[in-house]
Amino acid sequence: MAKSEMTYADAICRAIEEEMAKDPTIFTYGEDIAQQGGIFGQYKGLLGKYDDRVIDTPISEEVIFGSAVGAALAGTRPIVEFHFADFLFTGMSAITNQIMKIRYMSGGQRDLPIILRGPDGRSNNAAAQHSQSIESIFMHLPGIKVVIPSTPADVYGLYKTALNQPDPVIVFEHKQMYGRKGMVDDEEYRIPFGKADIKRAGTDITVVTTSRMVHESMQAAAELANSGISLEVIDLRTLVPWDRETVINSVKKTGRLLIVHETWKRAGWGAEIASVVQEEAFDYLDDPIYRVGAKNVPNSFSPEQENFIMPDKENVLAEVKKFLL
Amino acid sequence: MAKSEMTYADAICRAIEEEMAKDPTIFTYGEDIAQQGGIFGQYKGLLGKYDDRVIDTPISEEVIFGSAVGAALAGTRPIVEFHFADFLFTGMSAITNQIMKIRYMSGGQRDLPIILRGPDGRSNNAAAQHSQSIESIFMHLPGIKVVIPSTPADVYGLYKTALNQPDPVIVFEHKQMYGRKGMVDDEEYRIPFGKADIKRAGTDITVVTTSRMVHESMQAAAELANSGISLEVIDLRTLVPWDRETVINSVKKTGRLLIVHETWKRAGWGAEIASVVQEEAFDYLDDPIYRVGAKNVPNSFSPEQENFIMPDKENVLAEVKKFLL
Amino acid sequence: MDITKEKLIELYEKMVLIRSFEMKAEEKFYNNEIPGFIHLYIGEEAIATGIIDHLRKDDLITSTHRGHGHMLAKGADPKLMMAELYGKRTGYCKGKGGSMHIMNFDLGVLGANGEVAGGLPIAAGAGMAIKMIKKTDQVVVAFFGDGASNRGAFHEALNWASIYNLPIIFVVEYNQYASTVNSNFATSVDNIADRAKGYDIKGITVDGNDLLEVYETAAEVISAVRNGSGPVLLECKTYRLKGHFVGDPQEYREDAEVEKKWKDEPISKFERYLMEKDYLDDETKNEIWSKYTKVIDEALEYARNDSFPTAKEALTDLFADDTGYDY
Amino acid sequence: MDITKEKLIELYEKMVLIRSFEMKAEEKFYNNEIPGFIHLYIGEEAIATGIIDHLRKDDLITSTHRGHGHMLAKGADPKLMMAELYGKRTGYCKGKGGSMHIMNFDLGVLGANGEVAGGLPIAAGAGMAIKMIKKTDQVVVAFFGDGASNRGAFHEALNWASIYNLPIIFVVEYNQYASTVNSNFATSVDNIADRAKGYDIKGITVDGNDLLEVYETAAEVISAVRNGSGPVLLECKTYRLKGHFVGDPQEYREDAEVEKKWKDEPISKFERYLMEKDYLDDETKNEIWSKYTKVIDEALEYARNDSFPTAKEALTDLFADDTGYDY
């Protein structure tokens, strides 16, 4: 199949544009998206094509998020930009108490096709209020599907699914990945939710990860391969639902599990994966399950401190040493 | 030592009143607290004594929470009522981005003695937006100490500590426990944060729990004792910090761990406990760690459905059956 | 404005329906038949009635925790409403919502809402979709309380509606209280409508207990909004005759205050008007009340006889592709 | 109002200090010496200068993401500020905050803030504590942007300050933009001060590029507020001469628009006034600029020579009883 190289940001735009062409009720809005194509340029690819469906808003997060419910129930398919995952908190109730509950509270009367999307995670030296990864919260509270892709090909296929299904979805796009390039099939395709991707097959240790940490883990795996340690790197791609089967089968094979995420280690989503795996594959585990995550403090502005707080390849390598191989 | 019987709500009022007498900068505010003593009557015990320091506010959660930062930095010690844990979300950014970060971002310039307090958890048939337990989120995001007491004696002693320490604290008081009675020492005392209480000693299975589920677990333990199964029930009392030592020592003794909480099972705080324990006591575990929590859906209004979603003693009993005793 | 006798009687009947429903709900709550907590619309019937009568079925409304009146005015079946209050299977929300979350999208009711001001952003989004994407002439009415007008969501929604010139009527039901707190204390302005200036939109205050005034003002406002005038803030002064919720000890107000306010309640006020006009006499009045007593009794019977949803069905309806709690 | 020459020159110098700091910060950002992103106060100096000069050290302010000017006006040491922008150990926040979170509680600066409108609730709480508990005559000034005035927090804070009659001056820096979005589009009123009516407080609009007008108005307002007048909303019209942040491509506006606005910038405007009055000539002017060039060069030297905090120190300062990440 023919493929083209494109950035993560452009892969998203391509998916949205294709679907906008088919479905005139898709529109997108948020802060700073229409004039300059998003604060990370992530909307640039859409500008000029559907300008009446790419809309700037005031700084009013509670309405930005809550409006999605009204828009969906009025018969449209809104894609809402949240600007920074950190500012999901400024309209949090509209998400947790409205978007995530109204279908259930109504007894399932109608579909609620909403996409919340935006940048999650570290952006260098942006300090405590602009570098949080908060996807774990949406795995805990029920009511939204959680997508957290690591490559242009994945983000394209997952958007195509998101834009053709009936439920609220939140897409965490990592700030540092918008410019990352990769090959994407020229033909349209969808990637189902709940299907992990084994980014690298291996035999010694299963690594479960997402987003930017997929790449850090892959680098660690490449290095470890030189010393004869074989990592199987599983990219979950979606956290709600998450692919238990692929993870558990891998752990049954390797006997070892390391979970790697950028968000805080304490009570992060890795804890859920660890809890389920130790329950379902107890007899297969040769070692404890280890987790890599950010240190449990807010992010510091000072560069060295940020590097220390935020996990990367080095932390993966260090943690692997704990396994009794 | 002489003791008196009092309700959970009155034990809180007693602690606050004693401290208000000593410290004229303590004051408390929130919705519906001054006219009728709180929506659950939980402020009644304070009325008439310090009326100028018990203040009703408009329905303005973002300011209710965010104001605590200004009040603390201006040299007072605010106790802020959040009305329903569900509505922490309506002012969430003021908590997560301000209260929980400003000390850190400032480089530790000054103390930030703030108490956020209010009702958490199930209140029968209040449906999806009035029965959430959301303490897990505050264990994940760093920056606040999390207190979640189960008895009048505990809540009294923990408040005494909270009101005499320098950092933000959030106290989750269970809606169904305000009226619960218990004995409290007549003499003043404090209970340190991070010190669990073994509510019942046992040998077969360690149960780690908090709040209302302590009582459900104690009932289960009493019943199981009749069939010769001995549960050790550990009430964590605080989640940040949490008492690893007591839990791990108990698991090393029993070889089995069950975590019981009312909040959603998926990515709830139980997952963190499970992850840490399997890491630290891997070789001591005879069985997988199991967890009891709410089903991963919003709460339903319909009574039978709510009973099905929300965990209770029966779920503890059912889960215990999974252990190979 | 010329209003026919038939229309006036129809409006009267609508208010009687709402009142009858609420009285029965109150009784059955005290009976311990209705679980949870319910907030009654008694004393505020003229607002929902006078406004919603001008709406089409495809017009949309957002409601509040005090939502029974809005639902009934928008055409809800009292049977399915009562069944929902009982948590039963054929209730509007299959028993999952209850009083505080009663809603029906087919009727254009985008939800009663347990979050104060929670409906305002939803209305803003519906208005946006209508105006900018669907380009129909539907309108949206957002009901909310005086207490809600102090939440940030109010401000954001009004600014939003103004800048996009959306077809939204913001209706504040100024019933003097937010739970236990008097709005004279907690709200910085006497008239919420004065806040309209801060959004460069029209603000109007009416006597919300005067059905005719509400009805006539709403007629004008709604038709203007439908024709593209942009949003309007319509304030209806009323009074919450009952406690905040059924069972509220009401220690924050004097009985005398409430008693006095009963003299101004909208149904008898309108009755007096109809009787003066000779559109209503005691006999017809009694007939109407009996008719709705019967309607509500039937609704009650229906709700009681309906079955509860099963426990396991609690795991449906979260997502369209139901995979329940394993999800 | 009678203002001495000395005071006028002092105010001028304060503006020059801020401008010099900002120009150096911009340069060093482009040099890749300053990490993260920074938002410059260039063109808005008259506001912080004209207002904060009336404050005592124990008065409190809340700032924004564009906070350097407020800090400097409140008496911050440029050395410790620059060190913070560099993420160094002796910076005001030990390098943990950076530009967007620069603050010093001893100076009464309760924080620059990365959350738009994040300072408004903080100001409301400070005012509450002062008025109701501490009962001192301190005042609070809350700075925020035109964009911020569309967030719910603005509304809640103003209503709050009004009902408790708090000693707060809300200062909106109307610089025409919220990042890429023009306030003519996103803000429903031309003058944010018009929103004051919605809270029953005084609203005033001044030319924020006219130091004298800001200074004189602030004198009156602050003394009234200190004497118990209750909160005031003071709007200062200005213009953001630089990009939203350093490096902003500014595709959303024409260069010509910006060039035109440079003609109205506050420092040369005030210079013209001082020169007309014969308070300033080219020589003194040059001396003053040289003086602050030196001050800033020294600050830069200081910041460069300062060491970075260690990585491990990232685990301190979250709580007073530091137990770091194990907590």
Ligand SMILES: Cc1ncc(C[n+]2csc(CCOP(=O)(O)OP(=O)(O)O)c2C)c(N)n1
């Ligand atoms: C965001 C939020 N805060 C607080 C509450 C608790 N609460 C429920 S109703 C209510 C009062 C609402 O007053 P108002 O808006 O005037 O409506 P009314 O009850 O008078 O109809 C409060 C504080 C809530 N449900 N949601």
Ligand SMILES: Cc1ncc(C[n+]2csc(CCOP(=O)(O)OP(=O)(O)O)c2C)c(N)n1
């Ligand atoms: C709650 C929140 N939403 C969005 C942002 C992103 N953001 C940072 S500054 C800004 C524009 C602010 O405009 P304004 O208040 O006018 O201040 P100015 O930058 O013009 O000084 C935006 C949208 C943020 N930091 N916080």
Ligand SMILES: [Mg+2]
């Ligand atoms: Mg009210």
Ligand SMILES: [Mg+2]
């Ligand atoms: Mg601006």
